[in-house]
Amino acid sequence: MKLGVCYYPEHWPEERWPIDARMMREAGLSRVRIGEFAWSRIEPEPGQFEWAGLDRAIDLLHSEGLEIILGTPTATPPKWLVDSMPEMVALDRDGKPRSFGSRRHYCFSHQGYREQCARITEALATRYGDHPAVVSWQTDNEYGCHDTVQSFSVAARDGFRDWLADRYRTIDALNAAWGNVFWSMEYRSFNEIELPNLTVTEANPSHWLAFRRFSSDQVIAFNRLQVEILRKHSPGRDITHNAMGFYAGYDHFALGEELDVLGWDSYPLGFLETFRFSEADKITYARTGHPDIAAFHHDLYRGCARNGRWSVLEQQPGPVNWARNNPAPHDGMVNLWTMEAAAHGAEMLCYFRWRQAAFAQEQMHAGLLRPNGEPAPALHEAKQSATDLKSINPDSAPDKHAAIIFSYESEWITQIQPQGQDLSAIWAAFSCYSALRENGLNVDFVRPGAALDGYGIAVVPCLPVVSPELVKSLAAFKGQIVLGPRTGSKTADLTIPKNLAPGLLQELIPLTVTRSESLRPGLVHDGDGWRLTRWLDHIEGNAKPDLVCRDGTIASWKHENVRYCAGWPEGSLIREVLARTLAQTSLPVQELPTGLRCVTHASGRYWFNYGPGTANAGEEILPPAGWTFEQFS
Amino acid sequence: MKLGVCYYPEHWPEERWPIDARMMREAGLSRVRIGEFAWSRIEPEPGQFEWAGLDRAIDLLHSEGLEIILGTPTATPPKWLVDSMPEMVALDRDGKPRSFGSRRHYCFSHQGYREQCARITEALATRYGDHPAVVSWQTDNEYGCHDTVQSFSVAARDGFRDWLADRYRTIDALNAAWGNVFWSMEYRSFNEIELPNLTVTEANPSHWLAFRRFSSDQVIAFNRLQVEILRKHSPGRDITHNAMGFYAGYDHFALGEELDVLGWDSYPLGFLETFRFSEADKITYARTGHPDIAAFHHDLYRGCARNGRWSVLEQQPGPVNWARNNPAPHDGMVNLWTMEAAAHGAEMLCYFRWRQAAFAQEQMHAGLLRPNGEPAPALHEAKQSATDLKSINPDSAPDKHAAIIFSYESEWITQIQPQGQDLSAIWAAFSCYSALRENGLNVDFVRPGAALDGYGIAVVPCLPVVSPELVKSLAAFKGQIVLGPRTGSKTADLTIPKNLAPGLLQELIPLTVTRSESLRPGLVHDGDGWRLTRWLDHIEGNAKPDLVCRDGTIASWKHENVRYCAGWPEGSLIREVLARTLAQTSLPVQELPTGLRCVTHASGRYWFNYGPGTANAGEEILPPAGWTFEQFS
Amino acid sequence: MKLGVCYYPEHWPEERWPIDARMMREAGLSRVRIGEFAWSRIEPEPGQFEWAGLDRAIDLLHSEGLEIILGTPTATPPKWLVDSMPEMVALDRDGKPRSFGSRRHYCFSHQGYREQCARITEALATRYGDHPAVVSWQTDNEYGCHDTVQSFSVAARDGFRDWLADRYRTIDALNAAWGNVFWSMEYRSFNEIELPNLTVTEANPSHWLAFRRFSSDQVIAFNRLQVEILRKHSPGRDITHNAMGFYAGYDHFALGEELDVLGWDSYPLGFLETFRFSEADKITYARTGHPDIAAFHHDLYRGCARNGRWSVLEQQPGPVNWARNNPAPHDGMVNLWTMEAAAHGAEMLCYFRWRQAAFAQEQMHAGLLRPNGEPAPALHEAKQSATDLKSINPDSAPDKHAAIIFSYESEWITQIQPQGQDLSAIWAAFSCYSALRENGLNVDFVRPGAALDGYGIAVVPCLPVVSPELVKSLAAFKGQIVLGPRTGSKTADLTIPKNLAPGLLQELIPLTVTRSESLRPGLVHDGDGWRLTRWLDHIEGNAKPDLVCRDGTIASWKHENVRYCAGWPEGSLIREVLARTLAQTSLPVQELPTGLRCVTHASGRYWFNYGPGTANAGEEILPPAGWTFEQFS
Ligand SMILES: [Zn+2]
Ligand SMILES: [Zn+2]
Ligand SMILES: [Zn+2]
Structure with missing residues (x-):
């Protein structure tokens, strides 16, 4: 497994870039993900591209031997673009616009915005498509983050009507399939169909399911537009995207089909705090994460990936800023999480982010460096992981159980x-x-x-x-x-x-x-x-x-x-x-103590201790946040 | 007490109708409620009536000797009608339209929609008003369901101003009666008065109370329009409407005055789960309902009914779909609920619904039949009830205590x-x-x-x-x-x-x-x-x-x-x-064990055991979900 | 410390006024706050002033020797004024108008409304500015009550853009200061900047902080407009305003700078119930208030006041109407609260209100009189306080600790x-x-x-x-x-x-x-x-x-x-x-029993018992709700 990091050269003075690149290399990182939020720098005025900064950043990283994952910036269209077609933003379920001022302020179904995305992707792909440092492209960023898959806009409504006409062919077929006779909900044409929000009580569940399928399909189509451009102008590069945790807003199997490598963003402590774990678990595992959070997604997204190729595109390196409470990982956990990703078969893991931003929405989100550029604890654990991976780097998938x-x-x-x-x-x-x-x-x-x-x-x-x-x-x-x-x-x-x-x-x-x-x-x-x-x-x-x-x-x-x-x-x-x-199978069942987990390969077994106490892992006694590899003799 | 069932012939293939009708009769049912959601079938295009299906359904049910309660379909206006006057929908308290896609998408104050309701009621009443099978009419369905009595539309605002002018005559009288001087809320004319929503902090409570009275009056006036048409074209038939549980959105005494029989919809398990019972009660009575839920409404609506004539128009037959959790009734409860309605003096009880729908919003709502047309447990209890009612059918009201x-x-x-x-x-x-x-x-x-x-x-x-x-x-x-x-x-x-x-x-x-x-x-x-x-x-x-x-x-x-x-x-x-x-009265007071209830008539006493254990009821020991009639000697 | 009361002569028949004024004087009150909600009476039609009523009320109070605090009525613009410029109302965070029907229905940034406020203030100040009874003016009422400081209107947006241009001078400076590069949030001009609501996820925190500062500044500017007019037409009178409890919507230090005396409104029981106290405290102190609630604000607003001059403009006299639950104060608490204000250095305390209104939003809010004009319990405690203050009236500030x-x-x-x-x-x-x-x-x-x-x-x-x-x-x-x-x-x-x-x-x-x-x-x-x-x-x-x-x-x-x-x-x-x-200071530290508090002056120490039992206070044993002054020998 390769190690990498997410980096935003546009956030820092250019004189710092060489130091950062050297420190990355010295930490054992070989990949850098950049560019996914930089649209306002790349194109500060409509149609006026400013490539010089990004050119120099890419060349500089390249000069340190770092491989680049370049993101398309379509999750953050600039203000001038939104002002040029205000109806490109999504509407929420209440019909309110989801406006400019943060990110993901677009409706997947808006054709005008799709054209803009094609334009900026084409511009990036033609400029950097054959750059030797660019080994991978990431489309957009976290599709669906902040509940953005479903939009209740006019663009979505019109798209939905077309989608329904394609799927059901006749309105009678749709009425019959949905049972619209139930409450006189029968339509006379596809153009009578509205989106299922704002109804007096719940809309027909068949109506909702169709809308969920349509919305998921819009994500896939939106993504495909970029993939096609990237494949054309940057052949041989892996195309990826970063999925999220406990998130099912679109069909990840379908997205996986479109990509070379499916990535995901792993924030075990933020997810523990945010999602439906018990109060007791939220305290017991506050600084390690529940032992199945990361593993579940590793295995899920490996399953969703076209050929089983997957990676961690963002790895929590310290406290985050977005959960209700944001504790720090127990010492050793960043290393443990890294090694568990390897054990599950990731081909790469990127820490998010290189240096904690001193400004804007994520200023309380830790990085490998502190905001002042000095090493944060995670940098040492990343380094340790790079060392560990030199001796223990599984090239096999886990055994099938x-x-x-x-x-x-x-x-x-x-x-x-x-x-x-x-x-x-x-x-x-x-x-x-x-x-x-x-x-x-x-x-x-x-x-x-x-x-x-x-x-x-x-x-x-x-x-x-x-x-x-x-x-x-x-x-x-x-x-x-x-x-x-x-x-x-x-x-x-x-x-x-x-x-x-x-x-x-x-x-x-x-x-x-x-x-x-x-x-x-x-x-x-x-x-x-x-x-x-x-x-x-x-x-x-x-x-x-x-x-x-x-x-x-x-x-x-x-x-x-x-x-x-x-x-x-x-x-x-x-x-x-x-x-x-x-008990009726011949699987190697063993009841594990609380907080201990293992991953078994043909060559041996990886043990991970998420529990608050020590645990017996094969022959070894693991401390809290400890892991080991038990080689099969 | 007669037994009946709610039936939607338009939901099923016509070849099934004879089987259904025969099974109803064999189960001891004598009444069928139909038609209340069928507008899109009756009038599939504006002004184009398609009576043939309903004609055949009514004749078929008649041929099995079933009496029909025919509903006006005004709770579910079709899409074409809403599209012809989009401002007919209600606005919610936030000012958002409550749009087409489920049911009850109308504002009671909208005069255009009232005219449409008069038109469809007139059409139904002239066609079926003297049909020998039609013994009763139901107006609309569950006025106020999904919080639909209050609308904050322009139609409501204009109606409210007129209503206030009628009630207070002069604006000075209104200002004085409400104390509008309090926060300089004095009006110079009725046309300055707005609806009491969207204020910075709460509006004048006198303002709110007037609006609640106005809103209730709109329901009564809306209902009266249909009643007058029905009385004219279908003389001698009972007119009814189905009220709801723990619902006070309009004045049910006032509605009761307008009707021949006041009905209500009894869902003891759904109400237990939904309303303000203790956590302990919600578990203890999860499969029986709190012992006073059904009885409270029987007695309340008997009191609201003009001449004490009341019925249960919908009786829960199994798990419902709309509560947060939806357990199944304990064996025997459908029979017990039926007999308790009889004991309280209902003149009819209809189960909702005949056959569980396989589609749309209520597909998880049980019926007397499963979705595949086979008997569900409630059918047997309905049959048992029909048998029980042959020997024990109170024709008296409960004694006055x-x-x-x-x-x-x-x-x-x-x-x-x-x-x-x-x-x-x-x-x-x-x-x-x-x-x-x-x-x-x-x-x-x-x-x-x-x-x-x-x-x-x-x-x-x-x-x-x-x-x-x-x-x-x-x-x-x-x-x-x-x-x-x-x-x-x-x-x-x-x-x-x-x-x-x-x-x-x-x-x-x-x-x-x-x-x-x-x-x-x-x-x-x-x-x-x-x-x-x-x-x-x-x-x-x-x-x-x-x-x-x-x-x-x-x-x-x-x-x-x-x-x-x-x-x-x-x-x-x-x-x-x-x-x-x-203790200062001569009433027949007896402290009952938890979960046991009785209803006393001149001729004897009905006992009902809602508790989790057995209970001594007069001379008898009742099992859970058991009931008995203790004849006075 | 002087005692006073809030009075609304316009709420009562004129023949009652002399009785009220006499009862006030007899109770030992010397000040009356009037006028702050009376716009619709002062100016019932646009431009038509009706001064006679207020003239007579002021003269009548004056004739009993009462000093008047006269409020500008700008918290309650009449309906005709709002109808003349509907866009003067604030928009809430969701973009919904906060309409007429209660109070505070205005946007601080709306220039047209500011002009109207100047006009009515000028009218009042010229008429009563040199009236001998008028010793103080109150601007508006409870700025920010009902969450009204922040408005998301067009007026606010335009004002915010100007404010930002003044503060940052160039858009590049703003982009750099806020780190707008973070998610391509860079602006090309101040006119591209929107308000920070309605974004997909949270807006830039720098954006929010600027908007909070701007919103606070709008309050100060709004207030200053009235202060300047009042100072011009009513020289020598103290100008005050009533702040609220646990409220930080604007900078109270900045407001304090503008005023002669900073007032606040003290509702210890309402605050206990409303704010983040533990369930146990909410019960233990239900009828006394947590012992630090009033004191905290006394000391805070003394600190915010320009020269340390502060007062209580509204003192809870009994159950209020606006908390979730509204218990009555323990006997003696109105007296205790009064004396604690004195101990902390208030120069005046006004009870809110004289007589409980029989109508409108606050009809369940107690006064010194019942709605029928008879004394409520607080009248006796007010009288007792007037007597107490004759012997014990601190003219010093508390010692510095x-x-x-x-x-x-x-x-x-x-x-x-x-x-x-x-x-x-x-x-x-x-x-x-x-x-x-x-x-x-x-x-x-x-x-x-x-x-x-x-x-x-x-x-x-x-x-x-x-x-x-x-x-x-x-x-x-x-x-x-x-x-x-x-x-x-x-x-x-x-x-x-x-x-x-x-x-x-x-x-x-x-x-x-x-x-x-x-x-x-x-x-x-x-x-x-x-x-x-x-x-x-x-x-x-x-x-x-x-x-x-x-x-x-x-x-x-x-x-x-x-x-x-x-x-x-x-x-x-x-x-x-x-x-x-x-322990490292020489302060007079003494650990007090639960519920007991003291205030130390050079001359002695005030003791207050908020606890449910008796407490040893210096030499004395205090009953619940008891207070005493321990003179230093
Ligand atoms: Zn995200
Ligand atoms: Zn209902
Ligand atoms: Zn207030």
Whole structure:
């Protein structure tokens, strides 16, 4: 794995650049990501390009042997551009414009802005496309950050109407597919269809799902426009983009298809604080991050990447500025996070950022250097990582153990129609992932319908829409299968299948979900050392009870190599169901102590201690924030 | 009591209709409610009516002997109609349009839409007004659902100005009545008056109360327009409308006056989850509903109905889709809920809905049939209920025990001017209702000023505006009277009466409220086995202390047959005050175990067990979700 | 200290006025504040003045010997005025107009409205400027109440652009100062700059800080316009304004400079309920107020006042209407609050209001009289206070013990860039204030850079921007100095200083903050009887550890007479740091029991018991709500 750093030469006096470049090299970094927010410097007035600064920055970095990832600056169009077509900004769900003054102030569907993006990308690509230092391009920055995928603008509405006409061909087909007769919501033409916001009560869920799909497709199309220009003018360079954490605003499998390398931005402490971890976990792991946060995304985005090529484009190096509370990483964690990315197969990791900015929105976001240019603690850990990677640099992928089958539209569906408080497909996937990793296993994320050869277990945490391809791949799979609730419960248009849930999966397991209930927190069915919470599917059919609560409620069902979990796949229930299932596989299961995790390769096993105390990792005793590599003899 | 079901033939293939109709009949149902969301099918293009489908559906249902409640489709105007006059939609309190895409997308004050409603009602009434199957009409659907009574549109503003001019005659009279001098809010003409939203801090409470009254009046006028057309073209049919739970957006006494039968929609589990019950109750009663939820509304709407004729137009048959969490009813509860409606005197109960829709907004809402057309558990309980009702079908009203005096404007006033966190007149009424029912009593809701003959106790939980008629009826009443705080504390314009609270009621009890304080949760005054919470009125006058806290705070006052409760009427305080009061009556008081309730008729007593365990009901031991009828010998 | 009352003759029949005036005099009141909401009576039609009523009211009050504080009515422009220029209202952060219907419906930047204010002020000042009864003028009412300082209108935007051009001169200077290069936020002219609301994610913090400064300056300029007119037409009268509690919307030091006497409005129970006190404190002190609420503002506004002349313009006399819960003061508290104001050096205290209004927004707000004109309990306590003040009327200021250095922009900065949940400069100041007062000390608030002579300790709780003047005054100070976190961490443009925090203060203490972390509640570092919470600065340099947590974390640092507190200055940590520091002074430190407070003058000590039990105050035992004066022998 290569190490790199995100750098903004335009933020610093030019006389400092050589010092920075030398320090980067000396720290063992070989890549620099630049340029993604520099539009106002590149083109300070409409059509007037000022290349000299960027030319010199690139040449200077090149002269120190650093390889460059060059970003297109389309996440930050300058004020003059926005003023020239004010309707290019997105509208929020309330219809308010999301205006200039920070970043991402654009609507993905606005054709005029797309043309501007093509123009600036073309200008950059023609100027630097064959520069020897430029080894990679990043399109835009963090698509969807600040909730920007969905726009409720006129441009989006018009685009949506076209998209619907393409997909459904006739308005009668759309009315039938969505069941618009329900509340006299029938349309006479595609031009009568509005965006699903601002309705009196919730819009038709089919309407929402179509809009989510459309919005995701707009991101892909927006990105593709830049990719095509870059491929043309800068052949042979890898094109990448940086995805985010716990974010499902667009289909990352689809984006992965368009890119050479899928990147993501890893902020374990910020994510712990921001997302739905327990209060206790938020304190226990405040300075290490929950042990599955980074790993989950490493494995997820490896699965989304076209050929499994992925990287970390931004790595947290210290306290950030954007979470509600922003503690510092425990000593050693920056090194540990780096090595865990390597263990999961990243081909590069960039720290964000080189030097803490002394100004603007992210001035409280740490860097490898302090704002005054002196080393911050992370610089030493980056250096240490560079050294470590010289001896231990996995060139293999982790062994195949468990597969989790996930789709982004599953998360859209659980957001559109949660049916129970906070029930979410991606968090169901996270719970299953955690439970598998606590058993010492590697986990791959697999697109529905992809082959499952080599895995011992395949878990489908919550996948409402099931395709024939998925059924086929599961039917062909010889390992153990666990299906979670709501799986197979919907058609592609978000209606209920004629044969009820689990729909097509009835081919695999002879049961029908006749009734689903969601249970408020605290309303539980106790088992023996576990409890069913939050959801209960009532089942008919010939599958056999697998796990039964003390009150007789059946928590999971079984037929041959397939289990159906009738409760929400979380906590002690999913741990119990997976433990029973894993016992029927020959996977190298080992129950790990709290906070310890491992990644197993053919050559050995990587151990990572996220816990507050020491932990036995193979032969070794790991201190907090410690990691090691156990070579197989 | 008759049983019926809500049915949407337009949602299903026509070849299924005969099967459905036969199954309804076989289940013992005799009524079908149809048509209330079918506008886009009846009139797919402006002015082009397509009656054939509805004709055939009505004839088919008729051929199975089913009686039809036909709904006017005005809750769901089609897109073409909204597009023809976009300003017909309501504006929310922030001024945002509440647009097409779900239902109830209209402003009650919009004259153009009222004309459209008259047109479609006239069309339906002339076509089906004398059809032998049509025994009843329902106007619109759930007025006010999704917070739709108040609209902040231009149509509402103009209507409000006219309404004010009618009510106050001169602008000086309005300025004086509202005290507009307070913050230089004096108007020079009615045309200067705006709606009370979007002000810098709260608008004048008198302004708000006028707007709430106006908004309620708009609902009544909107409804009356349809009623007049229906009465003209369909004489002899009962006209009804379906009210909602814990909803006070308009004056239901006023609506009741306009209708032949007042209906309501009973969703005990959804209401438990949605409304202000304790966390503990939300778990204990998750699958049965709090024992007073359905009963409270049965008795309230019986009181609001013109001649006491009322029905349940929608009965929850399984999990719903709209609460935050949606558990399934305990086995037996659908039968229990049905029989409790009968015990309270409903003349009909319709289950909502016949078959679970496979599509659109309510696809997760259970029906008597599953989405695939097979029976769901509720069908069996409906059948059981039909059988039960053959032997036990009360044709009497419950015996008269206790009267609660309630007005809708009381709730508007406590919303406009709560003075203490979450203090609400309707919830005060609910607390009093619960305490009376826990003592085994029947409760009637009585409009202020109506005669109180036959009751042993009259409770006025919280009625800020007291009329001379109410004073007269209370003065004539020989039973015990309990007045709650804030009663008599306001004039009709929401100002303080010259003689202070309880205003006109000083004729009944010689006391003056000189100071009122609201107490945050946790700030309590302990009594002996009870505690005063949330509110404390300081009193002067000649009434005697009735109940005194350990610290000397006087919790209730007494004069002859009248008590004044100085703390908020909830929890252990109101239980204690009512227990002391009931001890002075000859009512058949019996303290019931938790979760058990009864309804007493001349001929016997109905028992209902909502609790998690068994309960002794007269001679019988009831299981959870059990009910019985104890015949008086 | 004089006593007075707020009175609204326009609310009551004229025949009542003589009774009111006589009762005021008999109660020992000598001042009456009138007129501040009476515009619609003074000028009922554009340009038509109706002076007769106000003439008679002033003469009548004068005839009873009462002195008048006359308010300009600019907080409540009449409807006709707003209709004549609708764009005079402010827009809220979402862009919605803040319309007529309550009060404060104006934008400070609207030039047309400023002209109207000048016109009405001129009219009042010329009519009453030399009236012998008029001894003082109040400008407007509670600037900023209901969050009205910031307006996002076109008038504000245009004013902001001018203000920026004045301050930065060139757009390049502004771009550089704000670091606008960060996200291509560079402007080409001042006319490209928008207000910082409605951005996709947060705007540049420098942008926000400039807007906060601009908004504050608009208040000062708005006020100055009236002051100039009043000084011209009514020479020799004191000009005042009433500030609010826990409110930092504008710079009160700057406003203080413009006025003769700075007033404030003291509602201890409303503030306790509304602001960030613990649940336990909200119950313990529900009827007395937290013991530091009133005192904190007395001392703060004394510090903001030009010559230390300050008063209480509104004193809570009973339950108010505007907090979430509104309990009544404990018997004696109105007297105690009055005497504490005297002890802190107020020159006047006015009760709000004379008679409880029977109508409009504040009808549930108590007065000295009930709505029916009879005495409420506070009238007796006001009378008692008048008597008490005859024997005990401090004409000295409290002794100098401790100085807290505070600036309003500190609070703006912690609001703009909290970095940790709810961390706030003004609440840090409150915590330090409480800890000092619990040690029996007097506290003065001092503007940064002012001389510190005479104090034993100077505390800088949280002051991000440090000026050379402050460094100079601290360097000259011989007492003990305590610096809190974030102090000196920012430049005047809200960027990070080149030498990092504490910036210029490195001249006083040789340390550098190399990293700051914020800690979520519950993430603590325990000391011996205290704990570090919410924040931790990592330090390098030659200062010595002063206070160390059990895990080795250094909680405070020391160098000569300067301490730097590395944790958030709250709770047990700041108590410990201050206790250690006070031990090195010769101040008359005494640890007071919970709820007891004192104010020390040269002649003696005032004791106030806010606690629920009795307390030993010097030689005396004080009951709850008791106070006494201990004369020094
Ligand atoms: Zn981001
Ligand atoms: Zn509804
Ligand atoms: Zn105020």
